[in-house]
Amino acid sequence: MNKLYLWGIIITVVMLAATYYTLVITAGDSGKSLSEILSGDIVNALAIAGAVALVFITIFVVIKYVRQMQTDTADGKLAHEKWDGIGEYLNELPMGWAIMFLLTIIWGMWYFVLGYPVNAYSQIGEYNEDVAVHNAKFEKEYESITGERLVEMGESVYLAECKVCHGISADGIDGKAANLNARIEAKSVKYAIEHGANNHLLGMENPMPDRNGLMNNNTGALITDAEIDAVSTFVANKMTGAGADVFAGTCAVCHGEDGKGMESVAPNIVAFTPELVINILNHGKKGAIGAMPAFDRLNAKQKEAVGAYITSLSK
Amino acid sequence: MFHWLEKHPFFFAVAVFLVIAFAGLIEILPNFAQASRPVIGTAPYSTLELAGRHVYIKNSCNACHSQLVRPFKSETDRYGHYSLSGEYAYDRPFLWGSKRTGPDLMRVGNYRTTDWHENHMKSPTSVVPGSIMPAYAWMFTNKADIETAYAEQLTVAQFFSVPYNKPVPMKDGSTMEVKMGADLAEANKLALEQASLIAADMKDQDVKDAVANGQIPEIVALIAYMNSLK
Numbered sequence: 001m002n003k004l005y006l007w008g009i010i011i012t013v014v015m016l017a018a019t020y021y022t023l024v025i026t027a028g029d030s031g032k033s034l035s036e037i038l039s040g041d042i043v044n045a046l047a048i049a050g051a052v053a054l055v056f057i058t059i060f061v062v063i064k065y066v067r068q069m070q071t072d073t074a075d076g077k078l079a080h081e082k083w084d085g086i087g088e089y090l091n092e093l094p095m096g097w098a099i100m101f102l103l104t105i106i107w108g109m110w111y112f113v114l115g116y117p118v119n120a121y122s123q124i125g126e127y128n129e130d131v132a133v134h135n136a137k138f139e140k141e142y143e144s145i146t147g148e149r150l151v152e153m154g155e156s157v158y159l160a161e162c163k164v165c166h167g168i169s170a171d172g173i174d175g176k177a178a179n180l181n182a183r184i185e186a187k188s189v190k191y192a193i194e195h196g197a198n199n200h201l202l203g204m205e206n207p208m209p210d211r212n213g214l215m216n217n218n219t220g221a222l223i224t225d226a227e228i229d230a231v232s233t234f235v236a237n238k239m240t241g242a243g244a245d246v247f248a249g250t251c252a253v254c255h256g257e258d259g260k261g262m263e264s265v266a267p268n269i270v271a272f273t274p275e276l277v278i279n280i281l282n283h284g285k286k287g288a289i290g291a292m293p294a295f296d297r298l299n300a301k302q303k304e305a306v307g308a309y310i311t312s313l314s315k
Numbered sequence: 316m317f318h319w320l321e322k323h324p325f326f327f328a329v330a331v332f333l334v335i336a337f338a339g340l341i342e343i344l345p346n347f348a349q350a351s352r353p354v355i356g357t358a359p360y361s362t363l364e365l366a367g368r369h370v371y372i373k374n375s376c377n378a379c380h381s382q383l384v385r386p387f388k389s390e391t392d393r394y395g396h397y398s399l400s401g402e403y404a405y406d407r408p409f410l411w412g413s414k415r416t417g418p419d420l421m422r423v424g425n426y427r428t429t430d431w432h433e434n435h436m437k438s439p440t441s442v443v444p445g446s447i448m449p450a451y452a453w454m455f456t457n458k459a460d461i462e463t464a465y466a467e468q469l470t471v472a473q474f475f476s477v478p479y480n481k482p483v484p485m486k487d488g489s490t491m492e493v494k495m496g497a498d499l500a501e502a503n504k505l506a507l508e509q510a511s512l513i514a515a516d517m518k519d520q521d522v523k524d525a526v527a528n529g530q531i532p533e534i535v536a537l538i539a540y541m542n543s544l545k
């Protein structure tokens with residue numbers, strides 16, 4: 001018997017023994033018997049089968065090529081050219097290789113012409129699908145909610161988008177933003193009177209004029225500093241205290257005698273309304289405290305929900 | 316053919332050049348595609364905004380903040396539309412960042428305002444209770460480097476044809492023009508004009524006074540830059 005085959009058998013036995021030994025140790029560590037491991041997760045049995053197969057394949061391949069090196073003689077025809085004394089056989093291409101080469105070329109043509117341009121993965125495509133699925137789900141589950149659930153939705157949107165400025169408890173974080181627990185502060189009223197207010201927000205053509213356009217009908221003259229202070233405090237105190245006459249003479253024409261506003265004319269300045277909140281979300285606001293950007297990213301339902309939530313805060 | 320080429324070094328070199336040039340074209344041509352041109356609505360940075368960008372880079376803001384909104388629903392909900400390559404046309408270098416310890420700032424100008432930035436840079440936890448961002452108090456006293464910003468403007472205008480003093484198309488169909496001073500004095504004046512608009516929205520009296528005296532604290536430049544990110 002050729003010495004090569006003998007070595008092959010010896011190495012096979014040694015490697016199988018090593019595999020078995022490793023398995024026994026592993027089994028010992030995990031506190032299971034070998035048969036338990038084999039009958040457990042199929043992956044274990046497959047891995048062991050793979051290991052055994054690898055041993056046999058390795059030995060077979062090594063023996064094949066070592067035999068070939070021992071017995072083969074160079075009898076092929078050499079090509080005409082030599083490169084630095086190194087020749088090249090004029091052998092036929094191996095059939096398997098040639099077929100694979102040809103198939104690769106065909107696949108390459110398909111891939112460049114059709115595969116990539118038509119079927120390629122697109123990140124934006126996946127994003128668009130995600131958004132469509134989400135929007136469909138939103139429409140189905142949330143588009144028609146009202147009442148308590150709408151306020152809950154508003155609270156979660158508020159906590160995601162608004163709390164960074166207005167604070168978790170909506171108190172405006174020490175005057176850094178508007179306190180949403182009360183409709184309006186005296187300084188905001190004063191600012192609106194002195195600078196006017198852009199009630200284009202409510203879809204009208206005539207913004208609220210600044211102090212040079214605000215007549216006090218009681219006195220027949222432009223509103224004065226003292227009157228501004230009085231009426232600001234009056235409005236901030238929920239329409240109580242001094243300043244009622246100024247309000248009746250100057251503001252009530254548009255904002256109503258009770259301050260609850262008039263549709264398409266002036267907003268409610270006694271309490272928040274969803275309509276007012278939605279307008280500010282759409283257009284932003286600039287007032288006594290600072291500027292607020294528009295939040296166009298929210299969809300209509302989310303804006304409505306924020307409106308409901310903020311209205312619920314000061315009730 | 317290959318045998319022949321191997322025996323003729325000159326033509327071999329030509330063939331090698333052609334192959335590499337083809338590969339180069341494949342890589343280079345897409346850069347001229349419409350998608351990599353400035354997106355409509357993307358305007359060059361003004362002098363003050365560039366100075367703010369330098370402050371941003373100097374303080375390594377990009378180590379914690381990215382400027383790249385990826386196309387995922389969760390990100391576009393939070394930050395706005397996903398980023399397009401043409402939006403970085405005037406960013407040299409772009410500041411994508413590689414890590415988000417803080418939030419993305421690609422479109423921060425859409426949902427934060429001057430006064431918020433002022434509060435936040437002075438004391439981040441005063442507006443975001445759980446924030447681990449440090450306060451950047453020195454920005455309220457250090458002065459912005461308008462000279463360097465103007466030098467960069469001149470350079471990019473000359474070498475990369477960045478459209479300063481030219482109409483730039485906006486999304487609503489209108490055009491806007493970002494002005495670049497003809498000399499440093501005019502650049503300073505333009506920067507100061509923009510700075511006083513921002514200082515008017517701020518509360519810190521020292522900053523207001525500095526701007527009134529013709530000086531521009533770093534915070535003003537930084538806020539101008541933040542507000543320009545849309």
